[in-house]
Amino acid sequence: MPAVKVPRRDAEPVKRKLKKLGLYDGKRRPRREDEYVLLPVISDPRIEGLGYEVLSVELPLRPERQIYKNLESVLAERLSREELKYLRRYDVIGDIAVIQIPPELEHRIEDIVWGLRKVHPFLKVIARKGFHEGAFRIRDYSIIWGEKRLETVHKENGVRIKVDLSKAFFNPRMKGERYRLAQLIHDGERVLIPFAGVLPYALVIARYKRVKITAIELNREAYELGLENIELNGGKLKGEIEFIHGDVFEVLPELPSHDRVISPTPRGVDALALTLSKTERWLHYYDFVHEGEIERFRARILEECRKLGRDCTVRVKKVSDFKPHVFKVCADVEIKGE
Template sequence: MPLAVKVPREKGEEVRRKLIELGLFNRDYRIGREGDYLLIPVVEPVEGFETVEVELEPVRRRPHSYQEVVRVPKELRPSLPSSFDIVGDIAIIELPEELVPYGKEIGRAIMEVHRHIRAVFAKGGKVGGEFRVRPLIHLAGEKKTETIHRENGIRLKLDIAKVYFSPRLATERRRIFERTQPGEVVFDMFAGVGPFSILLAKKAKLVFACDINPWAVKYLDENKRLNKIPNVVPVLGDVRKVAGQIKADRVIMNLPGHARAFLKEAMLSVRDGGVIHYYGFSPEEDLFGKHEEAIRDVAEELGLEVEFLDRRRIRNYAPRQYNVAIDFRVYVRSPQVQ
């Protein structure tokens, strides 16, 4: 039975604060009442106060993780994913094969702990196809896939079933924003719904945002209005047909699975001295080598010079596989003096 100090009501708040300060307040129970007295739970008897044993209502603490409340066989608990993506009010989790039969229970547990989540989906396969989308399996909540995601002070409306979007790149997008200079022209080659474009437009003079997915461009146009950003130019189409028609101070190549194939287009679209932000996937044993070799080869083919500015390992996306970023500056090669 818990212990409590018995104090007059009018002195309750003063005593409670003092007990907290002394580390004696027992947060596992609620304060009780007995006539004109309050029964304040304590962890041990307190000198100078009447201490009593009394029935008190326990405090029901909200769990910090869905893992605390989900019901799966004990032997499968080590397989429970420790994290999942949250896009707006939708959660997307990747389940190992052995947990797929318990997907609905896992979805309900996520919603129980994260009260703002209105729908939970499991990844039903890899990102693929021309539009870079993945199949999804509904687990719990509403069967809706459209949401509004907030990051870096902007709002992004999107449909997770129709466009590619990763909330895990929010820090990287902020990093590029901090390096962007006022008055720049930016070319976002694979813009999606505009997480780079809308943010960078707050500083840049003009942002050309290209994507081949009509749904992505539709949402990009909506996100312009949603954020009251007029200086983004959505471009629907294959970036190969756009490259060279734009000359930008900064080029974003956020297509890590295939960016190497578009290096020529990126270099044809950057001004002399401009910066390209390149993203790729790499094994742990060679994070940057093959990407930098490809960058040098294309520059040589076009008669350009490159200066590597920064290399970063952004995140792990598979065992010993990483999403990496390379920033480099492009120069027109100086003519050789005879």
């Protein structure tokens, strides 16, 4: 069976690319060989065109329980087609699964728990998720199966992130965004991260790049988890993280400007003018915008740049859907030289 041979440091991005193209063979395990990794791929003529070394090797099949199955196909055994339509996306954070259960599936909770455990046999907790509440964006959860805790260690992009969903915000779906930013950043940059939470962005960036990061968070419990996370990943981080407990609107005005600012802005908070005023070169500003308002959002950023007398280019990228027609977006703002 075919496999592509790639240097170890490229294995993760190449695997992502192969998955995106539908060429990765998830039924077999990859294998490490010295400084290389052999990634299993399906037989497809497109592989040759990708420019990787292709080998024919016997990579072992994953045990059946590890093969990715989706919840919907597993639950098709127990739920009607009508009921399946109400099934929502869920997240796995460390050994905790969190799922939203609409009223239409209230009577199916036991089946959903059964299905999730079948798809993810390592789970220790299954929680039902409510909505984000308050300034700290903490969700309201109720545990519907397993151990009575919402604390776990989540692995992502080569770092370990201790989270406690009852105390601090964490969104595993931003994994790709964090990786994207880590790739954009250059060694030597000074990076400012307001609204830093338990430090997922800072850790992933410091894992890959030799940079100096200053992060700010107001929620005391998120701040303490963040400090633990710096310790937890200590040996692996190339960059340095300074973590400040405080209110962004009080702390930022006292700080110097930084090469790059990353603002995972909480919904409903406007920190655009403040973060832009602390940016020397690049700002990545997250916000929630209706699809019909994206151009206006872009124009607003350009107007803020103009007010500061800076020449900017702005690219707005949809990051995830939030509710019908409303997206979480990231504005990548580049400030041109003086």
